[in-house]
Amino acid sequence: MALRLYNTLSGEKEPFVPRVAGKVGMYVCGVTVYDFCHIGHARAGIVFDMIYRYLRFSGYDVTYIRNYTDIDDKIINRANQEGTDYRTIADRYIATFDEDMDRLGMLRPTIEPKATDHIEDIISIIQRLIDNGHAYAVDGDVYFAVETFPAYLKLSGRNLDDMLAGARVDVDERKRNPMDFALWKGSKPGEPWWESPWGKGRPGWHIECSAMSMRFLGPSFDIHGGGKDLVFPHHENEIAQSEGANGCQFVKYWLHNGFVNINSEKMSKSLGNFFTIREVLELFDPETLRFFILQAHYRSPLDYSDQNLREAQAGLSRIYEALAALDHALEKPATATGLPASAAEFAEKVAGLLPRFREAMDDDFNTAQALGTLFDSIRTLNRLLAEGGGSSSASRADLEQLRAAVTEIGAVLGLFRIKPSDWLAAREAEKARHLEISPEEIEGLIVERAAARKNKDFKRSDEIRDYLLSRDIQLVDTPQGTVWKVK
Numbered sequence: 001m002a003l004r005l006y007n008t009l010s011g012e013k014e015p016f017v018p019r020v021a022g023k024v025g026m027y028v029c030g031v032t033v034y035d036f037c038h039i040g041h042a043r044a045g046i047v048f049d050m051i052y053r054y055l056r057f058s059g060y061d062v063t064y065i066r067n068y069t070d071i072d073d074k075i076i077n078r079a080n081q082e083g084t085d086y087r088t089i090a091d092r093y094i095a096t097f098d099e100d101m102d103r104l105g106m107l108r109p110t111i112e113p114k115a116t117d118h119i120e121d122i123i124s125i126i127q128r129l130i131d132n133g134h135a136y137a138v139d140g141d142v143y144f145a146v147e148t149f150p151a152y153l154k155l156s157g158r159n160l161d162d163m164l165a166g167a168r169v170d171v172d173e174r175k176r177n178p179m180d181f182a183l184w185k186g187s188k189p190g191e192p193w194w195e196s197p198w199g200k201g202r203p204g205w206h207i208e209c210s211a212m213s214m215r216f217l218g219p220s221f222d223i224h225g226g227g228k229d230l231v232f233p234h235h236e237n238e239i240a241q242s243e244g245a246n247g248c249q250f251v252k253y254w255l256h257n258g259f260v261n262i263n264s265e266k267m268s269k270s271l272g273n274f275f276t277i278r279e280v281l282e283l284f285d286p287e288t289l290r291f292f293i294l295q296a297h298y299r300s301p302l303d304y305s306d307q308n309l310r311e312a313q314a315g316l317s318r319i320y321e322a323l324a325a326l327d328h329a330l331e332k333p334a335t336a337t338g339l340p341a342s343a344a345e346f347a348e349k350v351a352g353l354l355p356r357f358r359e360a361m362d363d364d365f366n367t368a369q370a371l372g373t374l375f376d377s378i379r380t381l382n383r384l385l386a387e388g389g390g391s392s393s394a395s396r397a398d399l400e401q402l403r404a405a406v407t408e409i410g411a412v413l414g415l416f417r418i419k420p421s422d423w424l425a426a427r428e429a430e431k432a433r434h435l436e437i438s439p440e441e442i443e444g445l446i447v448e449r450a451a452a453r454k455n456k457d458f459k460r461s462d463e464i465r466d467y468l469l470s471r472d473i474q475l476v477d478t479p480q481g482t483v484w485k486v487k
């Protein structure tokens with residue numbers, strides 16, 4: 001099955017055929033850097049990081065561009081509130097964005113341009129639009145004339161006449177049409193500015209992405225992505241100004257991830273029901289948040305709640321527990337023991353794991369189904385190990401094949417990056433934070449108990465075990481040593 005993408009432009013899944021065989025140009029709208037990022041930004045970042053990883057896994061040479069909007073009304077307002085300049089605000093929140101994305105296991109894009117580094121490109125495109133009859137200047141501002149672009153709203157499927165009928169009567173009367181949008185904004189007192197043929201000013205929001213994508217990917221490229229909230233007006237306006245300037249198709253495939261809801265209600269700063277990435281990571285580890293987001297198809301709405309995050313962590317822990325058992329089985333010497341009944345099924349599941357993973361991912365990056373295939377193999381692994389088949393030399397190759405396949409899947413999804421024993425120990429330590437005993441005290445008592453058992457002081461050994469049990473700490477003796485769990 002060849003890769004198929006859901007194209008917002010057509011409203012259908014389409015076979016993915018890049019413009020240049022073997023190469024992919026992908027542009028994803030980044031953040032406006034005036035505050036800490038929220039979990040909506042986390043979802044977009046993780047989704048397109050996964051897509052970037054899978055395209056590379058599939059053999060494509062990918063040029064991935066994600067921008068920073070580092071000049072905007074919100075940045076200027078924040079700078080004025082703090083009594084500083086826009087660059088200080090932008091640099092601060094670019095740094096915090098990078099920290100958040102690094103913690104979530106993102107690969108850095110090929111290029112991460114800033115809007116203010118491309119003012120000349122922006123001015124050049126605006127001038128072409130004026131020359132082509134698609135834009136007009138008035139009092140130091142420049143607007144795109146939507147009525148000159150008959151395909152306007154082809155991405156969102158909206159109706160221009162309906163939108164005009166609902167437009168407010170107190171719109172800027174300097175506009176020829178209420179729907180015309182700003183390409184260049186004349187500077188106001190105290191605002192940052194750049195010289196232009198139309199006077200001192202700064203770029204509008206939409207034009208910057210056209211300029212940066214064209215600079216690094218050319219006038220036409222393969223994939224443009226972002227959150228669903230960007231379809232209109234941002235991406236709609238990008239199409240109009242880019243195709244108006246260049247006279248060719250701007251983007252072949254438009255991909256948009258779904259909204260994040262908070263307890264079934266759309267997340268919104270105006271409603272006050274949003275969480276920053278940093279707030280979430282104070283409660284849950286980064287890989288749990290990533291796993292939670294990838295459990296849903298990227299186009300589906302995602303309902304955030306503490307309970308849903310706890311369930312995601314439990315699911316991820318089940319995989320790590322199986323991987324810990326698998327690693328332990330591979331550490332033991334193989335024997336000539338007979339194979340249990342589950343061995344044949346296990347061999348079949350292992351052989352089919354990567355093909356089924358690819359099949360799911362080729363169906364518009366269906367990570368929910370891809371993780372389902374992994375859980376299916378993990379369940380069969382658990383049955384095999386429970387029946388004693390893990391030490392058989394006959395099944396050793398299947399165990400090694402599974403471990404390699406999980407590593408490959410993890411590299412695509414950005415998961416399973418932690419040593420299983422370390423992951424499980426960290427989860428137990430998290431649980432222990434709410435107990436009346438510290439992990440360090442527990443580990444110290446385990447060492448003391450081991451010494452007591454070595455000296456055949458079983459009374460003291462039992463006292464330590466019972467004391468920990470009274471604190472809800474259960475000890476489990478394994479061939480590798482004693483481990484502890486919160487009861």
